[in-house]
Amino acid sequence: MKGTTVHYVLLSSFFCVFQLTAVMGTELPAVTHYKLNVRFQLKEQRVGIVATLSIKNTSARSHSRLPFLLYRLLTVKQVHDLSGLSLPFKQDIVQLHDEPSLQAREVVVDLRSPLKPRDSVTIMLSYDGFIFGYPEVMAYVKDRIDENYSLLRPDTYAYPVLAGPTFASVLAANDTKFTYDMTVTVPKDYRVAHGGETVDVRIDADSSTFTFRSKLPTWRIDVAVAKFRVLNNPDDQLVVYHLPQDSVGARSVMLAARDVLSFYIDVFGRPTSYKGYTIIEIPDGWGSQAGDYYFLQTAAAFTDSLRISEVYHEIAHSWNATPAGDVQRCRFFDEGFASFFEALAIQRFDGERALQEDMERSRSNFVQWGQYDPQVLNTPIAGYGLKELGRHSYTKGAWSLYVLYRLVGEKTFASIIRNMLNEFTTQPIDFKKFQNLCERVAKRNLQKFFQEWIYGIESSNLLVDKVPIADIVARY
Numbered sequence: 254m255k256g257t258t259v260h261y262v263l264l265s266s267f268f269c270v271f272q273l274t275a276v277m278g279t280e281l282p283a284v285t286h287y288k289l290n291v292r293f294q295l296k297e298q299r300v301g302i303v304a305t306l307s308i309k310n311t312s313a314r315s316h317s318r319l320p321f322l323l324y325r326l327l328t329v330k331q332v333h334d335l336s337g338l339s340l341p342f343k344q345d346i347v348q349l350h351d352e353p354s355l356q357a358r359e360v361v362v363d364l365r366s367p368l369k370p371r372d373s374v375t376i377m378l379s380y381d382g383f384i385f386g387y388p389e390v391m392a393y394v395k396d397r398i399d400e401n402y403s404l405l406r407p408d409t410y411a412y413p414v415l416a417g418p419t420f421a422s423v424l425a426a427n428d429t430k431f432t433y434d435m436t437v438t439v440p441k442d443y444r445v446a447h448g449g450e451t452v453d454v455r456i457d458a459d460s461s462t463f464t465f466r467s468k469l470p471t472w473r474i475d476v477a478v479a480k481f482r483v484l485n486n487p488d489d490q491l492v493v494y495h496l497p498q499d500s501v502g503a504r505s506v507m508l509a510a511r512d513v514l515s516f517y518i519d520v521f522g523r524p525t526s527y528k529g530y531t532i533i534e535i536p537d538g539w540g541s542q543a544g545d546y547y548f549l550q551t552a553a554a555f556t557d558s559l560r561i562s563e564v565y566h567e568i569a570h571s572w573n574a575t576p577a578g579d580v581q582r583c584r585f586f587d588e589g590f591a592s593f594f595e596a597l598a599i600q601r602f603d604g605e606r607a608l609q610e611d612m613e614r615s616r617s618n619f620v621q622w623g624q625y626d627p628q629v630l631n632t633p634i635a636g637y638g639l640k641e642l643g644r645h646s647y648t649k650g651a652w653s654l655y656v657l658y659r660l661v662g663e664k665t666f667a668s669i670i671r672n673m674l675n676e677f678t679t680q681p682i683d684f685k686k687f688q689n690l691c692e693r694v695a696k697r698n699l700q701k702f703f704q705e706w707i708y709g710i711e712s713s714n715l716l717v718d719k720v721p722i723a724d725i726v727a728r729y
């Protein structure tokens with residue numbers, strides 16, 4: 254989504270915290286599996302959770318105590334190890350050192366014996382309390398627990414994050430992947446919306462219990478509770494959870510998802526890793542976000558047909574190659590491609606002119622950023638990762654693919670994508686490999702294009718000077 258999805262943004266310090274992440278690295282062990290037992294008491298606005306964490310020491314040193322962060326109003330009652338013995342712990346409300354406006358509960362657990370490098374341990378934290386968002390830090394985090402709509406997500410530390418009291422440490426924890434399974438119990442008439450795989454649903458007289466597990470290793474868990482209605486398309490494995498008042502919008506969202514899926518399959522082939530798609534409506538202004546094979550979509554997008562392209566964007570991520578570790582933060586191979594595929598879907602459903610308008614919006618968005626921060630213009634796409642400028646892959650990354658698409662033509666472009674997915678789903682791709690692939694499939698030398706768009710910054714001038722696409726293509 255161009256500027257509307259929040260993939261995980263802390264408003265005040267987006268740039269500095271990402272630089273700190275690299276320094277924090279793998280100092281702490283990592284959670285490899287979460288087992289959550291969640292019970293919502295909606296009238297009381299409370300949630301009670303037993304979280305069983307499998308933890309592996311991926312760091313180079315032993316740890317005799319482990320720090321966790323939770324939402325400030327969630328209180329830990331007990332901590333146990335796997336044998337049922339209770340472990341001593343301390344908890345305190347802290348302000349994150351590198352982001353003092355962010356208040357959280359720090360829980361420090363003493364282990365029975367030091368956790369050596371490569372060893373694992375399982376601990377259980379029982380806690381309960383309230384969630385009332387983070388309006389003072391992240392305007393979109395209005396998450397709460399009540400009878401209208403309840404949401405648990407990593408942004409509020411609704412489940413324990415193995416991190417010290419800094420935002421950099423939280424981001425380092427978010428860089429590690431885990432699997433999970435969970436049961437969620439809610440009062441009668443409520444339904445749990447979730448992006449993973451549904452294992453079981455049990456409806457009792459006063460409550461319902463939903464059992465889920467992760468579809469694949471991931472970095473986040475999202476759980477929403479409301480009187481959801483559900484649209485299902487089993488053939489395409491599409492599910493839309495929506496609020497009762499938005500049933501018309503939900504049908505358009507489902508249709509758009511189905512149509513764009515079949516468009517991408519036509520052009521690029523069926524993705525080997527496709528695991529279905531779940532769309533979960535969240536209240537207006539709570540910040541759309543994407544997980545693996547699901548996304549939380551703000552209510553406005555259910556009622557505003559102009560925002561349907563956000564569905565095109567999110568589903569396009571199923572056609573992403575796997576980027577090599579050192580180019581991943583450039584965000585070119587995920588956000589650049591998803592943004593351009595979104596533009597192609599706009600062309601398919603709304604015509605050539607709509608595509609051009611979309612790309613011009615994208616151009617002016619990039620140019621505006623460039624006026625605000627010159628390094629945006631002076632950094633090549635291949636250098637975005639080091640400077641944490643990956644957000645410009647949504648605009649300039651997409652533009653580079655737009656130029657390539659016009660340059661090699663529709664058919665060859667599709668063939669490049671098909672080959673890329675064949676070769677680089679298990680093997681990682683980088684810019685050099687992408688160039689070799691493009692040159693091989695297009696049977697031409699593309700050095701000047703790659704030099705100006707990927708490795709160099711001549712392309713910034715072409716965008717700033719509003720050079721028409723046909724004239725840009727003519728350069729190569």
Ligand SMILES: [Zn+2]
Nearest residue numbers: 254566588591
């Ligand atoms: Zn995206």
